[in-house]
Amino acid sequence: MSHVVSNVLDTKRSQFCYTKVDVPEWLSGMTRNHVGSARAGGYIHDAFKVFDESCDKDVVSYNAMIDGFVKAGETGKARELFEEMTVRDSVSWGTLLAGYAQINQCKEAIELFDRMVAESRVAPDNIALVSSLSACAQLGELEKGKSIHRYIKRNRIRIDAFLSTGLVDLYAKCGCIETAWEIFEFSREKNVFTWNAMLIGLAMHGHGKLLLDYFSRMIEARVQPDGVTFLGVLVGCSHAGLIDQARRLFGEMEAVYGVPQELKHYGCMVDLLGRAGLIGEAMEMIEAMPMGGYVGDVFTWGGLLGGCRIHGNVEVAERAAGHVMEIKPEDGGVYSILANVYANAEKWDALAKIRRLRDSRRLKRNAGCSLIQLNGVT
Numbered sequence: 001m002s003h004v005v006s007n008v009l010d011t012k013r014s015q016f017c018y019t020k021v022d023v024p025e026w027l028s029g030m031t032r033n034h035v036g037s038a039r040a041g042g043y044i045h046d047a048f049k050v051f052d053e054s055c056d057k058d059v060v061s062y063n064a065m066i067d068g069f070v071k072a073g074e075t076g077k078a079r080e081l082f083e084e085m086t087v088r089d090s091v092s093w094g095t096l097l098a099g100y101a102q103i104n105q106c107k108e109a110i111e112l113f114d115r116m117v118a119e120s121r122v123a124p125d126n127i128a129l130v131s132s133l134s135a136c137a138q139l140g141e142l143e144k145g146k147s148i149h150r151y152i153k154r155n156r157i158r159i160d161a162f163l164s165t166g167l168v169d170l171y172a173k174c175g176c177i178e179t180a181w182e183i184f185e186f187s188r189e190k191n192v193f194t195w196n197a198m199l200i201g202l203a204m205h206g207h208g209k210l211l212l213d214y215f216s217r218m219i220e221a222r223v224q225p226d227g228v229t230f231l232g233v234l235v236g237c238s239h240a241g242l243i244d245q246a247r248r249l250f251g252e253m254e255a256v257y258g259v260p261q262e263l264k265h266y267g268c269m270v271d272l273l274g275r276a277g278l279i280g281e282a283m284e285m286i287e288a289m290p291m292g293g294y295v296g297d298v299f300t301w302g303g304l305l306g307g308c309r310i311h312g313n314v315e316v317a318e319r320a321a322g323h324v325m326e327i328k329p330e331d332g333g334v335y336s337i338l339a340n341v342y343a344n345a346e347k348w349d350a351l352a353k354i355r356r357l358r359d360s361r362r363l364k365r366n367a368g369c370s371l372i373q374l375n376g377v378t
Contacts, residue, residue, distance in 0.1 A: 308341060
């Protein structure tokens with residue numbers, strides 16, 4: 001693609017002036033073929049050269065560039081172009097808002113939404129609204145999220161499946177599970193993301209049995225579950241101590257529903273078994289993991305370490321902690337957990353040794369190293 005862009009630039013420098021349709025077309029092809037690749041950043045900068053030297057820049061070409069920089073993870077450059085624009089439409093605002101929300105620049109997303117409502121004559125579209133709700137949910141900004149919800153009601157904006165998902169996610173993450181439930185139940189449009197938001201909310205609030213009822217409803221509604229669905233279900237089972245149900249659903253993931261068992265799902269199961277004191281079974285699951293198997297990862301071994309802390313298994317705790325230290329040596333939480341295990345077992349020499357090791361590495365005494373996160377919530 002780069003040699004094509006070079007030819008374009010050579011032609012441009014030969015006094016050919018590109019029209020406003022060229023940049024969006026070039027950029028669309030580049031981002032479609034290379035987004036997420038190692039060369040994505042290079043291609044967007046190639047496209048920017050075409051854009052920068054073009055004669056006719058309009059809102060469409062600016063939006064294409066902003067979208068390209070957002071997809072390449074360069075929100076700073078996207079913001080520069082956004083501020084250059086003399087005319088902005090809903091796509092301009094929504095693309096930058098979504099970019100901020102996707103990389104957890106939530107404060108910037110909310111500030112941009114406020115500016116859009118206050119300064120712009122362009123009404124927020126559903127992309128801008130969903131992105132702003134997501135930012136509020138991640139920051140725990142319930143009151144701000146409520147104000148956006150009131151804006152939606154006041155302006156009689158149609159609540160589609162994606163907006164329903166954003167609202168359910170907001171209220172669930174901010175502790176208002178009953179409000180999340182009401183929105184879910186009264187939503188006419190639901191997709192897999194809406195169901196997942198409700199399942200994750202129930203998991204977060206410890207409603208394991210109700211979560212399984214909702215999972216059954218999801219299947220009855222012929223909504224195909226995905227990996228996030230099972231992550232929520234397994235975490236909910238773990239927190240509610242529903243061991244047999246978790247074993248069954250984990251076994252059915254691929255066989256019944258065609259959903260691959262990923263590392264995070266194994267991590268959930270190890271965490272569940274560890275919490276229940278089934279340390280041997282948890283070890284067997286780690287050893288049987290197909291993706292690198294016995295090596296595991298920080299979340300899997302961290303989940304096992306958490307179970308060892310609860311049930312006082314010093315031997316396996318040392319083994320699990322060793323793997324976490326090897327995989328993520330900068331994680332101070334593993335030292336704190338292992339120190340807690342030693343203290344509970346009254347192994348004072350080992351306790352002093354692990355504290356000296358932690359201090360010699362100048363690690364922060366953070367709380368823990370496990371653990372499974374559901375959209376940012378442990």
